[in-house]
Amino acid sequence: MSTSPSVAVLGTGAVGAMTLWRLAARGARAVGFDTYAPGHDRGASGGESRIFRTAYKEGAHYVPLLRESRLLWTELERAGGTRLLHLVGGVTVGAADDPVVRAVQESGVDVEVLSGREAARRVPEHPLAEGEVLVLDREAGYLRPEAAVLTAVDEAQRHGAELRCRTRVSAVEPDGAGVLVTTGAGTERFDAAVVTPGAWARQLLPHLPVQARRITSAWFPRRDAELFDPGRCPIAIRVGAHAFSCFPALDGFGVKVNAHGGGWPPVESPESLPRSAEPELLARLHAAVTATLPGLRPDPVRVATYADGFTPDGHGLLGPLTGNLVLATGFSGHGFKLAPVFGDIAADLVLSGGTRRAIAPLSPHRF
Ligand SMILES: Cc1cc2nc3c(=O)[nH]c(=O)nc-3n(C[C@H](O)[C@H](O)[C@H](O)COP(=O)(O)OP(=O)(O)OC[C@H]3O[C@@H](n4cnc5c(N)ncnc54)[C@H](O)[C@@H]3O)c2cc1C
Known part of the structure; x- marks a missing residue:
């Protein structure tokens, strides 16, 4: 892939906003699409607060990802000058x-x-x-979700990302070495796409187990x-x-x-x-x-x-799906705290074709 690939991010809730930020900060020409606008209350990322915790009952294999996510929360806070993570325990x-x-x-x-x-x-x-x-x-506390999504989108835009609000994606499909994204405005070709539609996953890709x-x-x-x-x-x-x-x-x-x-x-x-x-x-x-x-x-x-x-097992779907389509969705009621590291991993997968992070348990092909 070229040094500055074009990447569509389909959905700018928590995971999409963080993906957009990480892609743009790492030099991609990133374009975020959302049916609504960042910080809205229709999906998974509204409601004033989210828990951050590190002693993870869902599996010790999450702990390294949680610690990396915490560092990225701090980086986002610094970049945006906004307090997002309150480590009150x-x-x-x-x-x-x-x-x-x-x-x-x-x-x-x-x-x-x-x-x-x-x-x-x-x-x-x-x-x-x-x-x-x-x-x-x-190593636990609370996050401010609306501010987090907005700060990530702002940072992405500061690094050159484009945001298309009130723009629903009706289809996404691999096309040779690229990806075709269709909205009401027509079909556009990107080098890659990250699919981050949260609870709308099946409306975009009906075969997904979400x-x-x-x-x-x-x-x-x-x-x-x-x-x-x-x-x-x-x-x-x-x-x-x-x-x-x-x-x-x-x-x-x-x-x-x-x-x-x-x-x-x-x-x-x-x-x-x-x-x-x-x-x-x-x-x-x-x-x-x-x-x-x-x-x-x-x-x-x-x-x-x-x-x-x-998803059926309560863990997200994070990884390449097919061609240059990367999936990051289905986070099953516990994905917010990890959204920055999931976004960074999605950027790894698009920009480097792989990641050093251990994401095998989240493989989209495990079902
Ligand atoms: C009430 C509640 C409490 C929770 N508590 C916690 C918690 O304490 N700690 C924690 O870590 N996690 C928690 N979670 C889980 C966490 O909030 C979610 O896993 C996370 O927010 C998922 O983010 P997402 O980006 O996948 O989805 P969303 O934030 O819902 O984003 C999906 C985005 O995609 C857009 N979209 C969808 N389809 C399309 C399309 N076709 N075209 C364009 N745009 C589209 C939507 O408009 C939306 O903006 C909670 C979830 C809920 C609902």
Whole structure:
């Protein structure tokens, strides 16, 4: 491939925006396409906050990628002059013998296990029941997703990338040594394309094993203004009967809680995403907050749903698909924290034809 190849990035959500940034910063003539505009709330990258954590229950093989991603988050913050990653720490809360609690401890990251008075003193937001512990990952915290996507796109543009908002790609296909990209404005040839459509993956490439599913977030008012301070309170993942993830009060008022454990319901298309939650989910959240988060009022003041693309095994699809088409999608509800390193890997694959990073477990051809 020439020293300055033309590369289309199809979708500028978290992964596409980071890919655009990494490609442009590394000298490619990158063009980003999106049906909407960066930072929008229809896909997987809206809703004010995302968890960053390093003691990864999903597999110790992610740890080197997470550490590289953290460095790239810092690089993006410096380049854009915007704070995106707040490393306030993260706790996994649950029974000491819970398999997830154990997996976090076995991730190879130096964690601290807290219980009793010490846990209550250091993390008063999450009181423990008998037999429960907190596993503290110091290399964890929260990210600001909308600002992250916008900063990456700004940086990409600063390096010469082009952005085409409100431009839906209707088809992408290999064409000899290049790729054809079709939009309402016609068909254009690029040297390569990175396909980053998130939950819309099957609308673009119907054979992909990616299902659109929705995740609901609800914001609960604090009872006590001392608790859930965004400068100090860790993010939390509670496992067991009342499973959820939970953030500090980033707007100074409401604490965002995502219900886990009930499975993520499929959606026909992210365009048909309901803007509120079903009563059963709200009842589950009410019960979880009542039972485990006494610092919050149990009735949410805000509810929102978002769509992500899920694969059958819960791990993303990252790698060459066919010809000069690279796939980076299906990150199954946990891809945000890794988006910068995934974008850099996509740039490796396009610009060098390979990567030094270990991505075999994410191969698009594994199903
Ligand atoms: C509510 C929720 C909470 C989550 N919490 C966390 C968390 O705490 N930590 C974490 O690491 N991960 C988390 N995740 C997962 C993470 O946010 C996603 O894996 C990640 O944002 C996926 O980014 P993406 O770029 O693949 O998708 P998106 O951000 O949805 O981007 C896809 C983009 O492609 C565009 N597009 C699609 N089709 C086309 C087309 N044909 N033409 C042009 N443009 C197109 C869309 O408009 C969209 O902008 C969460 C996800 C959700 C939904």
